[in-house]
Amino acid sequence: AYADTAARTAFIDRLMTAVEREPGVSAAGIVTNIPFSGRDIKSATTVQGYVPRAGESIRGHYAYGVGGRYFEALGLSLHEGRFLEPAEIRRGDRVVVVDEDFARRYWTGASALGRKIFSGPKVLSDAEAFTIVGVVSSAKQAGLTDAQATGAVYYPYITHFDSELFVVARTVRAPDSLAGSLRHAMRGVDADLAVSDLRSMDSRIDETLVARRSPAVLAALFAGIAVLLTGI
Numbered sequence: 001a002y003a004d005t006a007a008r009t010a011f012i013d014r015l016m017t018a019v020e021r022e023p024g025v026s027a028a029g030i031v032t033n034i035p036f037s038g039r040d041i042k043s044a045t046t047v048q049g050y051v052p053r054a055g056e057s058i059r060g061h062y063a064y065g066v067g068g069r070y071f072e073a074l075g076l077s078l079h080e081g082r083f084l085e086p087a088e089i090r091r092g093d094r095v096v097v098v099d100e101d102f103a104r105r106y107w108t109g110a111s112a113l114g115r116k117i118f119s120g121p122k123v124l125s126d127a128e129a130f131t132i133v134g135v136v137s138s139a140k141q142a143g144l145t146d147a148q149a150t151g152a153v154y155y156p157y158i159t160h161f162d163s164e165l166f167v168v169a170r171t172v173r174a175p176d177s178l179a180g181s182l183r184h185a186m187r188g189v190d191a192d193l194a195v196s197d198l199r200s201m202d203s204r205i206d207e208t209l210v211a212r213r214s215p216a217v218l219a220a221l222f223a224g225i226a227v228l229l230t231g232i
């Protein structure tokens with residue numbers, strides 16, 4: 001149903017309008033992969049003018065297609081330049097926003113604005129380059145305890161779309177109370193839309209901490225058993 005650019009653009013516009021009409025929603029956006037989704041996928045990105053060190057290969061970074069007011073909805077702060085504009089996203093302009101980790105890796109102590117990058121492992125023609133127009137705060141993707149600064153690039157959704165989308169809504173209401181109305185709003189845009197995994201970001205973050213909490217819980221349990229056996 002959304003095989004061409006015009007259809008996808010119209011769908012996203014309707015979806016964002018429907019979600020932002022919900023009481024308590026202050027901003028809404030879409031993205032091809034949300035932090036703490038369990039999908040830890042990186043893509044090759046080539047930076048124009050960057051000369052890799054000996055033995056260094058092209059670095060993989062998180063690559064997202066975004067639409068609507070994704071940055072505001074997720075709460076990413078702007079550090080330099082500007083966010084992607086709705087008109088740019090609709091047209092699929094060759095502009096991007098990167099995060100602090102990405103900017104720091106390639107231009108420590110210098111501005112990233114106006115620099116050109118390529119999606120993929122090669123330097124291509126200038127017509128295929130994406131120009132950086134903004135730098136935002138970095139966000140963990142796989143878990144809060146990630147120590148590696150991977151870096152992220154945010155493309156207009158029209159240039160980096162996916163069959164699966166994450167809708168992000170910022171709300172002053174309790175997230176659980178919004179789930180039902182959000183599902184209804186999205187189904188109102190397309191009754192055949194498959195809507196699933198509606199959760200708050202807090203619950204996603206908590207889930208990533210379970211694996212680290214479990215060893216500590218087990219250690220405490222065995223320590224407790226040892227004390228009990230000593231007492232007996």
